[in-house]
Amino acid sequence: MASQCATPAAAPASAAGPAVFGHGALVLAEWLPHLRAVLVDRIERTEAGVEVVARPAAPQAACPACGAWSSRVHSGYVRHVQAGPAGGQPVRIDLAVRRFFCGNPACRAATFAEQVDGLTVRLPASPR
Numbered sequence: 330m331a332s333q334c335a336t337p338a339a340a341p342a343s344a345a346g347p348a349v350f351g352h353g354a355l356v357l358a359e360w361l362p363h364l365r366a367v368l369v370d371r372i373e374r375t376e377a378g379v380e381v382v383a384r385p386a387a388p389q390a391a392c393p394a395c396g397a398w399s400s401r402v403h404s405g406y407v408r409h410v411q412a413g414p415a416g417g418q419p420v421r422i423d424l425a426v427r428r429f430f431c432g433n434p435a436c437r438a439a440t441f442a443e444q445v446d447g448l449t450v451r452l453p454a455s456p457r
């Protein structure tokens with residue numbers, strides 16, 4: 330109303346908006362704490378909600394069978410993880426996980442898929 334009265338209290342309009350999409354990983358880590366172990370490549374708002382494209386930050390992974398660390402990537406694939414709603418919107422994480430060679434010649438697992446804490450769950454070994 331009293332627009333000629335210059336009050337310095339008003340915050341700039343840009344600071345009040347939904348800034349979560351502009352700030353990248355730091356804000357995202359607070360928003361979705363289980364994303365701390367991944368690098369976020371892209372965040373998109375789709376009709377279905379929010380889509381986060383991410384990949385694990387670790388350069389290597391430990392073999393679940395023998396515990397040996399490996400950085401030799403065998404192949405990769407995308408896992409779709411439902412992260413639950415954030416800000417009232419459903420969140421889907423497209424996580425590019427890798428399959429590694431196990432370098433331990435005595436190990437029965439030739440390759441293994443990496444896991445990301447809080448995001449992926451190791452499937453039980455299939456009975457033979």
Ligand SMILES: [Zn+2]
Pocket residue numbers: 392393394395396397431432433436437438
């Ligand atoms: Zn192994």
